[in-house]
Amino acid sequence: MTSTRERIVAATGELFRSQGFNGTSLKQVTEHAGAPTGSIYHFFPGGKEELAAAVLRESGLAYQQLFEMIADESGDIATAMGAFFTGAADALEETDFIDICPIGNVAREVASTHESLRVATVDVFNGWANSIGGRLQAAGIAESDAEELANTIISAIEGGFMLARAHRSTDGLRATGAHVQSLVEAAIST
Amino acid sequence: MTSTRERIVAATGELFRSQGFNGTSLKQVTEHAGAPTGSIYHFFPGGKEELAAAVLRESGLAYQQLFEMIADESGDIATAMGAFFTGAADALEETDFIDICPIGNVAREVASTHESLRVATVDVFNGWANSIGGRLQAAGIAESDAEELANTIISAIEGGFMLARAHRSTDGLRATGAHVQSLVEAAIST
Numbered sequence: 569m570t571s572t573r574e575r576i577v578a579a580t581g582e583l584f585r586s587q588g589f590n591g592t593s594l595k596q597v598t599e600h601a602g603a604p605t606g607s608i609y610h611f612f613p614g615g616k617e618e619l620a621a622a623v624l625r626e627s628g629l630a631y632q633q634l635f636e637m638i639a640d641e642s643g644d645i646a647t648a649m650g651a652f653f654t655g656a657a658d659a660l661e662e663t664d665f666i667d668i669c670p671i672g673n674v675a676r677e678v679a680s681t682h683e684s685l686r687v688a689t690v691d692v693f694n695g696w697a698n699s700i701g702g703r704l705q706a707a708g709i710a711e712s713d714a715e716e717l718a719n720t721i722i723s724a725i726e727g728g729f730m731l732a733r734a735h736r737s738t739d740g741l742r743a744t745g746a747h748v749q750s751l752v753e754a755a756i757s758t
Numbered sequence: 759m760t761s762t763r764e765r766i767v768a769a770t771g772e773l774f775r776s777q778g779f780n781g782t783s784l785k786q787v788t789e790h791a792g793a794p795t796g797s798i799y800h801f802f803p804g805g806k807e808e809l810a811a812a813v814l815r816e817s818g819l820a821y822q823q824l825f826e827m828i829a830d831e832s833g834d835i836a837t838a839m840g841a842f843f844t845g846a847a848d849a850l851e852e853t854d855f856i857d858i859c860p861i862g863n864v865a866r867e868v869a870s871t872h873e874s875l876r877v878a879t880v881d882v883f884n885g886w887a888n889s890i891g892g893r894l895q896a897a898g899i900a901e902s903d904a905e906e907l908a909n910t911i912i913s914a915i916e917g918g919f920m921l922a923r924a925h926r927s928t929d930g931l932r933a934t935g936a937h938v939q940s941l942v943e944a945a946i947s948t
């Protein structure tokens with residue numbers, strides 16, 4: 569049995585994925601969540617901005633945990649990165665190209681206009697960079713190189729999602745995954 | 759002397775860069791452009807969606823021309839790609855991290871909600887891919903590899919802009935430019 573708070577956060581995440589932060593109204597959220605109109609302010613006294621920050625942080629952590637799971641299952645970090653892109657491409661196709669990442673969808677909308685949400689996206693991206701960078705370091709890549717490579721990988725993921733949704737095709741995203749995998753392999757072997 | 763139409767398109771592009779498509783109202787556009795309220799519908803009978811498509815197509819073409827200019831000036835395509843990222847990083851810093859690319863800012867917002875704008879972003883991305891892919895082929899890379907690599911480069915640019923704006927730092931974008939340059943060099947030498 570999911571709680572009202574959980575239903576609100578899940579509904580907001582879904583709406584952000586298809587129409588972004590500015591395109592989503594609180595009225596849509598309560599309708600989509602099947603929650604009473606006043607309930608958002610009960611759980612999120614700061615209203616839409618506080619709710620959005622919770623959605624960003626909770627979705628971001630879920631993706632980080634997914635990456636850690638894939639990395640644990642894969643034999644090596646290069647293979648894990650390839651598998652992460654393939655999994656993301658499959659998920660995009662299965663959801664008819666609704667954005668699978670509400671963070672990326674919202675990050676560009678809010679970066680210059682909602683400081684608390686910009687900070688939430690930075691915390692999420694830093695969490696991902698720590699996970700990916702830690703795995704790269706464990707594979708023998710120097711700390712500063714690992715940090716830079718982790719940042720490039722996150723850029724490729726987020727830009728790749730954008731292109732896949734625009735093209736309604738995952739061909740490019742899958743090829744980008746292969747390029748990322750080759751970058752990681754090259755960094756490990758030098 | 760710029761025309762009213764040009765002022766409207768420029769003002770809309772600036773507003774999209776800082777607050778996106780859904781966050782921008784036509785009232786803000788006319789105020790920002792110093793244009794009469796009715797003038798948008800005079801030039802763009804389809805209203806906000808037709809105006810947005812014009813902004814996307816015209817900004818996209820301007821970036822494509824900028825890339826062609828940098829590629830003409832650089833000795834080779836790998837160096838040109840590095841220079842493009844460096845120039846973009848400089849521009850982001852100079853504009854206090856307002857998005858330098860209205861296309862990327864809008865592309866994720868509209869992909870599932872405004873079909874005519876999704877098509878406009880695809881046309882822009884295809885134009886860029888043709889320019890970059892053509893230069894890669896001229897450097898000896900096979901057509902299908904050049905297409906895939908061009909797509910990865912555009913993903914890295916768009917994702918890199920997102921991260922730079924979130925972090926309010928271009929360090930990662932500059933490092934991503936170096937990674938892209940190394941991918942291009944590796945593809946040319948194989």
